[in-house]
Amino acid sequence: MRVAVLAGGRTPERDVSLRSGHRVMTSLNDRGHDAWILDPGERPLVEALGERPPDVCYLALHGKEGEDGTVQRLLDLLGLPYTGTAAFECEVAFDKLLAKDALRRAGVSTPDWVAIEGWALRDLGGGAALGRAVERVGLPCVVKPSRSGSALGVGFVDREADIAPAVMAALSFSGAAVIESMIHGTEIAASFVGSPLDPLPLVEIAPKAGRYDYAARYTAGATEYFAPARLEGGVEGAAVGEAARAANGLHLRDLTRVDLIVDRAGLPWVLEVNVSPGMTETSLLPMAAAASGMTMADVCDRILHAARDRT
Amino acid sequence: MAEFSIDRFVDRYAARTSGMSASEVRALFAVASRPEVISFAGGMPFVDGVPREEVATVAAEVLREHGATALQYGAGQGQLALRERLTMLMATEGLGADPDDVVVTTGAQQALDLLGKIFIDPGDTIAVEAPTYVGALGAFGAYQPRYLHVEVDQDGMLVEHLEEALFRGERPKFVYTVPNFGNPSGVTMTLDRRQRLVALCREIGIPIVEDNPYGLLRFDGDPLPCLKTLDPDNVIYLGTVSKTFSPGVRVGWALGEPSVAQRLVLAKEAADLCGSNLTMLMTERWFADDARWRGVLAGLVDTYRARRIAMAEAIAEHFPADAACTDPHGGFYLWVTLPPWFDTKAMLAAAVERRVAYVPGTAFYADGRGANQMRLAFCLPTEDRIREGIARLGALLADEEHLYRSIHG
Numbered sequence: 001m002r003v004a005v006l007a008g009g010r011t012p013e014r015d016v017s018l019r020s021g022h023r024v025m026t027s028l029n030d031r032g033h034d035a036w037i038l039d040p041g042e043r044p045l046v047e048a049l050g051e052r053p054p055d056v057c058y059l060a061l062h063g064k065e066g067e068d069g070t071v072q073r074l075l076d077l078l079g080l081p082y083t084g085t086a087a088f089e090c091e092v093a094f095d096k097l098l099a100k101d102a103l104r105r106a107g108v109s110t111p112d113w114v115a116i117e118g119w120a121l122r123d124l125g126g127g128a129a130l131g132r133a134v135e136r137v138g139l140p141c142v143v144k145p146s147r148s149g150s151a152l153g154v155g156f157v158d159r160e161a162d163i164a165p166a167v168m169a170a171l172s173f174s175g176a177a178v179i180e181s182m183i184h185g186t187e188i189a190a191s192f193v194g195s196p197l198d199p200l201p202l203v204e205i206a207p208k209a210g211r212y213d214y215a216a217r218y219t220a221g222a223t224e225y226f227a228p229a230r231l232e233g234g235v236e237g238a239a240v241g242e243a244a245r246a247a248n249g250l251h252l253r254d255l256t257r258v259d260l261i262v263d264r265a266g267l268p269w270v271l272e273v274n275v276s277p278g279m280t281e282t283s284l285l286p287m288a289a290a291a292s293g294m295t296m297a298d299v300c301d302r303i304l305h306a307a308r309d310r311t
Numbered sequence: 312m313a314e315f316s317i318d319r320f321v322d323r324y325a326a327r328t329s330g331m332s333a334s335e336v337r338a339l340f341a342v343a344s345r346p347e348v349i350s351f352a353g354g355m356p357f358v359d360g361v362p363r364e365e366v367a368t369v370a371a372e373v374l375r376e377h378g379a380t381a382l383q384y385g386a387g388q389g390q391l392a393l394r395e396r397l398t399m400l401m402a403t404e405g406l407g408a409d410p411d412d413v414v415v416t417t418g419a420q421q422a423l424d425l426l427g428k429i430f431i432d433p434g435d436t437i438a439v440e441a442p443t444y445v446g447a448l449g450a451f452g453a454y455q456p457r458y459l460h461v462e463v464d465q466d467g468m469l470v471e472h473l474e475e476a477l478f479r480g481e482r483p484k485f486v487y488t489v490p491n492f493g494n495p496s497g498v499t500m501t502l503d504r505r506q507r508l509v510a511l512c513r514e515i516g517i518p519i520v521e522d523n524p525y526g527l528l529r530f531d532g533d534p535l536p537c538l539k540t541l542d543p544d545n546v547i548y549l550g551t552v553s554k555t556f557s558p559g560v561r562v563g564w565a566l567g568e569p570s571v572a573q574r575l576v577l578a579k580e581a582a583d584l585c586g587s588n589l590t591m592l593m594t595e596r597w598f599a600d601d602a603r604w605r606g607v608l609a610g611l612v613d614t615y616r617a618r619r620i621a622m623a624e625a626i627a628e629h630f631p632a633d634a635a636c637t638d639p640h641g642g643f644y645l646w647v648t649l650p651p652w653f654d655t656k657a658m659l660a661a662a663v664e665r666r667v668a669y670v671p672g673t674a675f676y677a678d679g680r681g682a683n684q685m686r687l688a689f690c691l692p693t694e695d696r697i698r699e700g701i702a703r704l705g706a707l708l709a710d711e712e713h714l715y716r717s718i719h720g
Contacts, residue, residue, distance in 0.1 A: 127718030169657030218333035221321030
């Protein structure tokens with residue numbers, strides 16, 4: 001197949017995306033496909049696709065535009081098939097404001113939360129309600145931008161006085177902030193590939209400094225990973241089940257990574273879902289695939305066929 | 312079960328690498344370097360102000376006339392002809408020097424690293440300005456010092472604060488300062504403070520490291536004597552051609568006592584054997600034509616002056632009235648202090664979203680200070696881009712203030 005691997009873009013995750021994209025391209029070429037990198041940050045996407053039309057677009061973009069439905073809608077308009085989740089579902093999955101609600105409606109366990117939009121703070125006097133937010137979710141809590149990837153702009157709040165600066169920081173990345181109860185336990189990544197989505201072994205994340213923040217994610221060696229996760233059978237099954245409920249409830253396709261915490265009682269809580277998980281040599285989904293005996297070429301080929309068979 | 316370690320050597324690294332971690336700011340800078348972003352972040356010299364054809368001629372002459380030398384290893388101290396030329400360059404700032412005491416380094420940045428290597432043991436105290444050059448914190452940091460920050464005001468380092476610290480018993484291995492148009496502050500140490508600093512350090516026996524990348528980029532007023540001129544014995548002086556010619560040639564130097572120069576040469580040879588003969592010869596030849604380098608430098612200074620004026624005017628128009636800004640008479644940088652509740656690191660993402668970038672103030676302190684400060688480099692963007700970028704930043708500051716007031720009533 002002729003495959004344009006969309007990677008790069010203009011987000012802070014640009015470099016990670018290019019690394020994902022190159023790995024995907026190499027894997028697909030190893031399988032005999034004709035794959036090339038197309039970086040929408042370097043040249044206009046529509047023009048580039050017109051010059052060299054692919055059979056399928058493989059989306060390895062991370063962050064806004066690539067994961068929020070923008071690129072997906074454009075490809076729908078162009079009538080080009082693409083890997084991964086459809087536009088509307090991307091929009092829901094990427095925006096924590098919407099995704100948290102959708103998860104709860106799908107019956108998925110997700111930490112209690114409140115959300116507040118920047119304009120409500122600015123123009124509706126919402127600032128007075130921030131204290132209420134802390135009452136609702138308790139301390140410590142986690143403040144996240146509603147639309148941002150890679151833990152960018154995420155703040156951990158232990159004291160009530162720190163909630164306002166954390167919300168302001170999150171709003172630097174996005175128009176709204178989600179304030180979430182902090183669940184203590186084991187961080188788990190549940191990856192799925194194919195159509196229908198097939199679970200890969202769980203990966204356990206053990207950040208050495210305790211918190212899986214930006215530095216812990218992207219500094220080599222700052223975090224240890226175990227695949228499969230060191231969970232008891234029943235707990236593992238419950239985590240996979242909860243992750244699958246999240247992926248299916250949000251109508252995700254082809255590939256996804258669901259991030260969870262298993263609390264000290266063994267209960268799984270879904271934190272978020274990713275429609276374009278990292279595919280670099282240090283990313284979680286490839287780690288899970290390796291633990292199941294799949295090569296990167298197997299994984300990418302399977303994702304590609306899931307997209308092609310849809311058309 | 313498999314344990315995946317992303318870094319198989321993670322348990323092997325030296326303790327000094329512990330501070331080397333990924334950061335959100337770095338990720339944002341990757342976006343900030345894109346052409347649509349007006350970046351006030353990096354201190355990139357205006358290399359288009361250096362006539363490329365003439366540099367090409369110089370490079371061709373060097374290769375034609377001294378090709379065998381240019382392509383070969385050289386002496387660790389750097390070529391004598393260049394060291395002589397650099398003493399001439401220092402003389403233009405009134406600093407007398409012996410070429411034997413000059414050690415050519417890969418930019419002055421390497422001199423910082425070598426000074427760290429020969430002076431700093433883990434746990435030693437180093438006195439630096441507050442704020443200070445981020446690259447010095449990085450270079451010295453590898454040798455695991457403890458930093459003693461000494462406040463800066465519009466007249467440079469507050470020497471009495473250093474004096475108080477010394478009175479309390481602090482004994483830094485050396486005092487590091489950028490006395491002319493400091494990075495990031497943009498401020499210049501007054502003559503009075505220079506005299507007091509060298510007298511104090513001489514009395515206690517603490518060497519001074521004087522880093523002077525910007526001294527020749529003076530927009531107005533008279534040059535002040537170098538610290539090294541005021542006390543030739545107790546000051547180690549660092550120079551560079553990065554701002555007067557090109558950072559691409561990577562030519563800087565250290566001027567110190569023969570004993571210091573000797574150790575620096577040994578450390579330099581251990582680090583990289585020698586600098587690039589090719590670029591050293593080019594640099595020597597570039598500065599051999601007095602009228603040329605002075606003419607090019609005058610053009611660069613005119614450009615930087617105009618850009619600094621454009622930035623200061625735009626800030627006066629677009630920034631909140633309670634934003635304080637330094638008033639540099641040379642160099643590359645303006646230093647802005649906002650009301651205390653601003654968090655410039657958190658705000659950087661929103662700035663990049665609006666296609667403008669700066670360096671958050673915390674980068675220039677070793678102790679987490681500077682959250683409400685930012686460094687703005689006016690050296691590279693054109694005046695129009697500067698006005699546009701400052702307008703974008705001003706709008707962002709106004710929005711942040713609105714948000715803060717909304718939250719705090």
